[in-house]
Amino acid sequence: MAAEKKNRANGEGTVFQRKDGRWEAAAYVLAANGNRQRLHVYGRTRQQAMDKLTDAKATSNRGVPVVHAQGTVANWITYWLDTVAVHRVRETTHTRYAAVARLYIIPGLGAKKLSKLTAKDIRTWLDGLRTRCQCCARRTDHQRPAAKQRCCAVGDCCRQVLSALTHTYIHTVLKTALEHAVQEEEIPRNVARNVRLGTPRPRRFEPLTVEEARRLIDTTRDHPLHPVVHLALHTGLRRGELLGLTWADLDLNAGTAVIRRSLQRTSDNGLVLFPTKTKASERRIAMPVACVEALRDHCVRQQAEHDAAGLRWNPRGYIFTAPSSALPVEPSTLNRRFATLLHQAGLRRIRFHDLRHTTATLLLDQGVELVVIKELLGHAHIGVTATVYTHVRLRIQRNAIDLLGQTLRNPDTGPADRSDGDDLPGNGILLPVR
Template sequence: MAGQRKRNPNGAGTITKRKDGRYQCAVYVLQPDGTRARKFAYGKSWTECDTKRRELLDKVDQGVPVPTRSARLSEWLPYWLDNVIKPRRKLSTYDKYEAHVRIYLSPMLGAKRLESLGVADVRRFLVRLENQTTAATAKESHRVLRSALSSACNEELITRNVAKLVEPPRADARELHPWTLDETLDFLAASRKDPLYAAFVLAIGMGLRRGEIVGLRWSDLDLENRVLYVRQQTQRRRGVLYDDDPKSRRRRVVPLPGLCIAP
């Protein structure tokens, strides 16, 4: 029939006109649990509906889940960890986030669906967690939840991030008690013959982190210009050593004080 629109190929979804005059498209999409289900979208015109159909197909091609009903947090959080955090963040960050998801977020909030999660739910969760653990732990779980919900917003699974509307617990800053000059000199004198003496001097004289000291190579040392290049750090995770960028990915050149050069 002249003017009749062609059928979409298999897997590309369908568009039909409803009795109320609107158009409806149906596409099989990926669910957070790995299964596939039919997703419907609507438009006032065929073109508007076709645009929504193409957007759904784009997400299918990218492997992005599009729940036909609002996913539970217990379904979304593992997907977020494996597909958003693991490929883009440090292993240490992934391990920390995974622990908060496994120990706190999934057991205490996992039954909630993304769209039904409210400000009061988040606030009650934080109060309960702070009472059971510490304010610092609750504050970190809030940060993990906020990041996970931001990703859900980016993938258009929810329209707002309720965690951003809740003020995190206020954790008291840990009071530090640095050594005095005499204590520092006594320590260096006592450890003079220790195999790790050079590491102790770098930590004290330059404030390098442990991972940055372990990650140093001879090529990072320039005695002629009296500088040290901090290019990487070495970490141990799950019993395996691996090299990574410095904290906050800040590669830097630092001057060597006389203490670190003197024999």
């Protein structure tokens, strides 16, 4: 009697070894479009391939679509955002990732099969983003009232193209998503890494001068934002770090502050306290006497305002609160009020974050060493301090080349012969750090 042929049960799937030595397993699972499609997974061993297939079938049996390389880029990006990135990055970063996917990646590459995506596809798409008016591409103008239409809706393109930084950021998000597909062995390589973009030139920023910084401080003297601006200019704290400060973080007698948190508004949960941007950002900083005095005066005013409003005294202990409220100041409100202060001071419009740039530049201008500035600003690497937040002034450059010129003219005179090689001409220190 012939031996009975052993058959696999319906839906169990198949597994076999490929010519390249890898093992391949396949079965029908629920796809993103609601139909059942055949899924192929791979592994270095038979057990590894079967484990992947078992996990996929278990997901499918729960009614959850299985995302795989045979699916589209849109399906993979959505899966990556909802199941991977959401647990690995901050909520604010995840919101930016999702916006990039919704506005650029899915409309441009979403219909392509993940397994068929090539470097040429990505480069062609990125080149189109670089040159095409985004107002026309997203039909933004057609969504405006007729009286405010000014671009493609009236036949006059505004040429609103993406900046180089945004262009690079879009590429980075796609590259990160595809890297995870490689880690899960859905695709053999990350083709986005084969697309090279030029390094974008950072935005040129001219920090406030000593005179401009003094004028800003004088303008805010009797303004509720005076202690915020004062502390920002003297310490270089980020906006979120300032708004997340509580009175418990300060030691006014010692003149120090501990930076532990950052206050940010999120789309889902409103105002949220997050840990500092990096581990190095969690730090203890010194405050000058002027800042300590400003904070003492602010504490007295805040308590009087709360008493007059009949509020329970600042239950969460925030230092910078909304008028007649124990709630912290909204980041967007701070930006608007800061813009008004700049106008009142007769200064050019800058971002609130640019006060941080100003602090670093003025400290460097006064001869403070980079390592001290790095610790004050809470940078993880000194290279960030040197290349991003400090802009060497023309006067410092002139001092350097004058010193070199003097040395070349007189070989007996050099830095070793100077009484103090660190002395720089100037009109005094504006922002003392103690």
